[in-house]
Amino acid sequence: MPADYDVVIIGGGNAGFCAAHAAAEQGASVLMLERAPETEAGGNSFYTAGAFRFAIDSLDDVVDLFDDEITTERLSDSVLPPYTVADFRHDMERVTEGRCDPLLTDVLVSRSADTVRWLAGRGLQWRLMYERQSYLSGGKWVFSGGLYVGTVSGGKGLIARHTAAARAAGVEIRYGADVTGFSLTGQPMVNYRFGDGKATQVYAGAIVLAAGGFESSPERREKYLGAGWGAAMVRGCPTNTGDVLELALAAGAAPYGDWTSCHSVAWDAGAPPQGGNRELTNQLTRQSYPIGIVVNTAGERFVDEGADFRNYTYAKYGKEILAQPEGRAFQLFDATTRPLLRKEEYDSTPISDAVADSLPELATKLGIDPDGLVETVDAFNASIIDKPFDPAVFDGRAAQVMPPKSNWAMALQTPPYYGYAVGCGVTFTFGGVHVDDTANVLDRDGSSIRGLYAAGEMVGGLFSGNYPGGSGLTSGAVFGRLAGEHAALTALNKVSG
Ligand SMILES: Cc1cc2nc3c(=O)[nH]c(=O)nc-3n(C[C@H](O)[C@H](O)[C@H](O)COP(=O)(O)OP(=O)(O)OC[C@H]3O[C@@H](n4cnc5c(N)ncnc54)[C@H](O)[C@@H]3O)c2cc1C
Incomplete structure (x- = not known):
């Protein structure tokens, strides 16, 4: 069967949108399938403060990102301690007590600043998060915690801007499309159904998995995180139930990272x-x-x-x-x-x-x-x-x-x-699938699964036990961008992967 779309993306949060922008940039035709109706879309990413952790050597690195009134007004009285790539890597290693995958961590931290800049080029708007990350000390706004920048209007602004950029690039978004299966035998294919139960399928050149973790499922929380976790309150979207994670494992993806802990x-x-x-x-x-x-x-x-x-x-x-x-x-x-x-x-x-x-x-x-x-x-x-x-x-x-x-x-x-x-x-779960440095999903033998990519919460191996605030959106952006780019290149037969 010929592909209906070069790249099909499952999940419409920050990671899915970053994959969509990157795939469209490569000239691929892109379809995004999102389980939630349009009025409830955006995944966990919608609920965020829009805080992005990335490496900043000095305030001069980022001044051109901002045009909101408060940041412009206070900029000369703002103190941002340098937060280097090495600092970000050290924080990842420190808070996970050494359990973060070195390769994936390196991809995350080294591409963090460039990816934020890339997103600015897609129309995302940025500000300094005075109210969350600074205290007035000696007449200066002193920032701390390695996390300074967020999107204008938080997660709501983030998703609105992502959606507008994707549509402008020709990405088709189907809301209320609940993915129930996918196959990689022959031409990749994705099965989904709408709220009325109507089942349908679409053929793809490559597939990007960006459907979140299993935090919204009380049963899976009890199973993987342990007894008592069913009683935790879900902070974000109710649709990240881990179904696509399980589909990925059934398709041969290697489970990776810490499936027993989460962000809460x-x-x-x-x-x-x-x-x-x-x-x-x-x-x-x-x-x-x-x-x-x-x-x-x-x-x-x-x-x-x-x-x-x-x-x-x-x-x-x-x-x-x-x-x-x-x-x-x-x-x-x-x-x-x-x-x-x-x-x-x-x-x-x-x-x-x-x-x-x-x-x-x-x-x-x-x-x-x-x-x-x-x-x-x-x-x-x-x-x-x-x-x-x-x-x-x-x-x-x-x-x-x-x-x-x-x-x-x-x-x-x-x-x-x-x-x-x-x-x-509960915010999101840390266990996911194993990917390489192009976001290509790996099987249990460590071999790449052709045509299958993953990003965002679905990527395992980065966080465990703890997490440096603001890294989830950055991870979704870095690996989403890689996933979209390489899925497009695979679909367009420009590389073999
Ligand atoms: C209240 C809150 C505040 C947060 N604040 C921050 C912050 O400021 N900074 C930060 O870095 N992180 C923050 N986080 C964490 C952050 O939300 C996540 O790390 C990030 O948004 C994950 O992006 P994602 O694209 O992987 O997943 P999501 O944004 O959750 O997107 C996954 C999408 O997949 C869809 N989906 C699931 N199953 C299916 C299916 N079967 N078929 C089709 N679609 C499906 C879901 O409906 C959802 O829309 C916060 C989280 C919460 C809940």
Whole structure:
């Protein structure tokens, strides 16, 4: 059968769109199949803050990317510590405790900056993320955590721009198209069905898998991540159920990376469990815990809130919350620290919060043991090393209790007290399929599977146990671009792969 399209892409998130742009650039005809209807499209990528981690040697590297008002106005008062390719690689190795695949990591970090620039050329718009990544210190906006740049209007802006660029390049997008199978024998073919149950098929020169992980399936979370994970709340789209991952394994792809861990965070305890809120998207995250304390229902602390910049701890602390009684935790602040909380998360959508003039009263309102909380806070307050508080740097202002709080320890002592109830919000899963440095899927013998590429959350081997914030979109972009380019070259018979 002749191919209907040179490249068929399964999944319409950031990785799928990057593959679409790159394939179209090679002159390929491109079809994207997206399971969700158009009104719910964009995958997890839609729900993001649009934060992209990439190597930046200095502010001069990126100034020409920005044209939004706030960034332009504050640029000369902004301090961006250099974040080199070596820093990015080191962060990957550090947070995964050496479990990231060296080759794939090298592809990710070395192509990160160039890929962001390439996306700018496709119409994506960028800004410095002042509200998330900087504190005003000495009259300067000081950034930290190796993550400075995001898309204008976050994930919503990202997907709107991607969609417009793909359509302008002639990419055809079919929404409500649920892929149920694919075959690589002879001419590659993809089976899918629409919501009305009508089954159909399409022939392709090459196939790109960009259909996310298995985070939205409670059954697969229980199976691969372990007992209890079925109860986690889904932060993003409800459609990343892992069906395409299983299809890929059945087609001979090698499972790769860490299938037993995932990205999970502190998420508002009152959020919908089976998928994020398309209006609020990322605002249901509660990420200012490094300047407060986090306790469980017994009033006990259980993590070092100040172990590192938020970007390097938030993705592993969801798991710690899930392990607490009732899978619940509470972030606590007082009148001194409350003004420092991220406005878009703590001011705009407080669903599960309480305010009180005393700690026992706050505890009672939130369902924490009052005596346990008072005991914890008394010990915490008494143990703080008296150094100047500075949230923009590691200030060494530690609380010497168990567990310690290594930085940014402020006594909880000035009423009113503020508390936020959080549960575990699962973001995405880390296990995937094995790909090479062209995003070509490999089989269990390490041989390439001709005509099959993968990108985004479907790529295994990059993250394990933890994750440097902002790397998911970069990974989707880097490997999506490679997948689209090489799928097109294969389909157009310009290379053998
Ligand atoms: C609330 C939230 C905030 C986040 N913030 C950030 C951030 O700021 N920066 C960052 O780097 N990362 C962030 N992430 C992680 C980021 O979303 C992912 O790493 C990234 O978006 C994954 O892109 P993707 O294209 O692989 O998957 P997705 O964007 O999830 O796209 C996969 C698509 O495949 C479709 N699909 C699934 N199965 C099928 C099927 N059978 N047939 C057809 N289509 C199918 C899905 O419907 C979906 O649209 C965040 C995630 C969430 C949930």
